Amino acid sequence: MTKIKVMDELLSNKIAAGEVVERPSSVVKELVENAIDAASTSIQIELVEAGLQKIEVTDNGDGMDREDAELAFSRHATSKLLTEHELFRIRSLGFRGEALASIAAVSKIWMQTSTGEGSGTQLTMEGGRSKNVQDGPLRKGTIIRVEQLLYNTPARLKHVKSIQTELGHSIDLINKLALSYPSIAFTLIHNGQTLLQTSGRGNLQQVAASIYGTGTVKQMIAFEAENEDFKITGLTSQPTVTRASKNYLTIFVNGRWIKHFGLNRAIEEAYHTFLPIGRYPITLLSITLDPLLSDVNVHPAKHQIRISKEKELELFVTKTLREVLRGKQDIPKMTVPK
Ligand code: ADP
Ligand code: MG
Numbered sequence: 001m002t003k004i005k006v007m008d009e010l011l012s013n014k015i016a017a018g019e020v021v022e023r024p025s026s027v028v029k030e031l032v033e034n035a036i037d038a039a040s041t042s043i044q045i046e047l048v049e050a051g052l053q054k055i056e057v058t059d060n061g062d063g064m065d066r067e068d069a070e071l072a073f074s075r076h077a078t079s080k081l082l083t084e085h086e087l088f089r090i091r092s093l094g095f096r097g098e099a100l101a102s103i104a105a106v107s108k109i110w111m112q113t114s115t116g117e118g119s120g121t122q123l124t125m126e127g128g129r130s131k132n133v134q135d136g137p138l139r140k141g142t143i144i145r146v147e148q149l150l151y152n153t154p155a156r157l158k159h160v161k162s163i164q165t166e167l168g169h170s171i172d173l174i175n176k177l178a179l180s181y182p183s184i185a186f187t188l189i190h191n192g193q194t195l196l197q198t199s200g201r202g203n204l205q206q207v208a209a210s211i212y213g214t215g216t217v218k219q220m221i222a223f224e225a226e227n228e229d230f231k232i233t234g235l236t237s238q239p240t241v242t243r244a245s246k247n248y249l250t251i252f253v254n255g256r257w258i259k260h261f262g263l264n265r266a267i268e269e270a271y272h273t274f275l276p277i278g279r280y281p282i283t284l285l286s287i288t289l290d291p292l293l294s295d296v297n298v299h300p301a302k303h304q305i306r307i308s309k310e311k312e313l314e315l316f317v318t319k320t321l322r323e324v325l326r327g328k329q330d331i332p333k334m335t336v337p338k
Helices: 009-020 024-037 066-071 099-105 154-159 163-180 204-212 214-218 261-271 310-325
Strands: 042-048 054-059 108-114 120-126 129-136 141-147 185-190 193-197 220-226 230-237 249-253 256-258 283-289
Touching: 009 099, 024 042, 024 054, 024 099, 024 141, 024 163, 042 163, 066 120, 066 129, 108 129, 163 185, 163 193, 163 204, 163 249, 163 256, 193 204, 204 214, 204 220, 204 230, 214 220, 220 310, 230 310, 249 261, 261 283, 261 310, 283 310
Parallel strands: 042 185, 249 283
Antiparallel strands: 042 054, 054 141, 108 120, 108 141, 120 129, 185 193, 220 230, 230 283, 249 256
């Protein structure tokens, strides 16, 4: 008699959820990234009790037809990646096809989605099991509601911190996504109160102003530089504006917010002689590169990436920011629209 058995999908999804769903903000991240990938121009995120009770994301993106709506919750089901060839050329934020399956395995889901054609779909799930599928409204886009997150994984639920801490993670995340996508109108609501609202008019300074305050953003310098491999753009604070934490160093690679020790250090290096020890600038650094030069398939949460020519990129960032700080770049006078 054999001892080895292939696990059923429900169990394997629950195990994968351990990596994908660390806390409420991980769910927010996956749902909002899906909305971005679906070409939405308006995304509303509503949280109750920091998302522990409810996370609802409403978008006006492409939506799904009935068949896709049901398939979306299966493991390894994705519309974004079909061949191995594509794995090295990823332009979307998602590609693993496991977020919805993982989230559904540890929560109760309600979803309405429609492509705007035929009929809309409304479905409910509980602990990864489909409960009900029926016709829904025809409004193009998707609403996904996740309730009672981690209700069936008590050990993980115990590790979730206070409402304030968890909410902090989600606010931070939405701020960063809004900064990365100024052309998308984001609204974040917590317990009925609007915490962030961006216009979606595509102005980075304006989004930054709604997050850091107009006064601060007026003291930030816009920069742009390009070499044969990388294009970098963004905003960085004058040395008079500093913060006590590196949390204000925000880096995007091809629109994806990433955490990258080497690039953080490259920014700090540029400010080396300008700032006292323990003080950091506010920097938004957006890097565009050929997806062939990066590997985002490092961890299921996808906030780490590997970059080829990493050292060259870091040097380029330091050099550019140094020139900006020394005033060598022709800096257009910045206006912050109201
Ligand atoms: P991935 O994003 O890696 O493809 P997910 O599990 O997050 O995997 O989503 C599975 C699929 O469901 C996506 O590839 C996409 O086709 C569809 N989907 C999920 N969310 C949305 C949405 N908000 N709008 C349109 N399609 C969506
Ligand atoms: Mg996804």
